[in-house]
Amino acid sequence: MPRTAGSRISILLVEDHDMVAEAIRLAMDRTDDLEVVGRSLSVQDALADAARLRPAVVVLDRRLPDGDGIDAIGPLKAAAPGTRVLVLTGEASPAVAARVAEAGGSGLILKIGNLRELEDGVRRVAAGDVAFSEGLLGGALDRLTGRIADVGATLTPRERETLGLLGEGLGAAEISRRLGVAVNTARNHVQRVLEKLGARSQLEAVAVARREGLLR
CATH class of the missing domain: 3.40.50.2300 (Response regulator)
Structure with a gap:
């Protein structure tokens, strides 16, 4: 006890x-x-x-x-x-x-x-x-209680872009080039996406996003 x-x-x-x-x-x-x-x-x-x-x-x-x-x-x-x-x-x-x-x-x-x-x-x-x-x-x-929260509601437009690029299998360096931002900024966007999705890795974030219908 x-x-x-x-x-x-x-x-x-x-x-x-x-x-x-x-x-x-x-x-x-x-x-x-x-x-x-x-x-x-x-x-x-x-x-x-x-x-x-x-x-x-x-x-x-x-x-x-x-x-x-x-x-x-x-x-x-x-x-x-x-x-x-x-x-x-x-x-x-x-x-x-x-x-x-x-x-x-x-x-x-x-x-x-x-x-x-x-x-x-x-x-x-x-x-x-x-x-x-x-x-x-x-x-x-x-x-x-078994209900699915709308985890995508808190994502900003830039975070949704980042999530889409994660879904394409891109890393931070490639994401920075696609978004036209510094690599550190891209890493920050990725980290925010992981936080909001409750994910511990980029792979888990993509899995959660697909499960919740945020990615096709």
């Missing part, structure tokens, strides 16, 4: 950026009911720390040095049964929220929000509820 820190909700913070981690730790420790009992810098560290500390909630950064935090949700829950996982990310889409829900996560909070939202999210998931930033819950619910 997950442990509490006295009467407080125990939290394992998985975040590799020192400033972000310290801000979160200070905010949590100033409350009456939340306490950060450990911090991990990577997925592998988090698995070992979760098994040792058995926190009530893991606050998990999505982008970690050794992998995607969403992929770590299942292993974390296996390492510490009963622990709830709340993903923290710089940006996300309903499709990404659906991935979190499918993986067994209890919520997805955006870093652009305020710390109060994160604190409330921890309390909610510790109580057995879910916590998704505004605009993301629908995607998770759609996937959990």
